[in-house]
Amino acid sequence: MHNKKILIIRKKLDSLDNQLLSIIKKRVKLVSIILKNKKFKKQIVDKKRIKQILSRIKKKSKEKKIDTQITQEVWKSMISACIKYEYRNFKK
Secondary structure (H helix, E strand, O other): OOOHHHHHHHHHHHHHHHHHHHHHHHHHHHHHHHHHOOOOHHHOOOHHHHHHHHHHHHHHHHHOOOOHHHHHHHHHHHHHHHHHHHHHHOOO
16 A cells, blocks of 8 residues: 555646646647748757757756756657657658
8 A cells, every 4th residue: 555645746746747748738839830940851950959958958957956867868858759750740
C-alpha cells in the first residue's frame, strides 16, 4: 500500500502533467506555423537557434533555482522531438 502523502503528491503531479500537455500542444502549433514558412528541409535544424534556446533556459533555470541538468535534458528532448515532427510534416 502507498502512503497517503505519496498519493496526494501524485495527484498533484498528474494535474501538472495535464497542464504540461496543454502547453506542449500550444508549442507544437507554433512549430507548425514556423514549419509552413520554411521552404527547404535544410532550414529545419537551426543550430544557432538551438544554442540560444538552451543558453536562455540554463540562465533562467539558475535564476529560478531549478536543476539545470534537468531543464537542459528536457529542452534537448523537446527540441529533438520537434525537429522529428518537422521532418515528418515537411511538405515542400
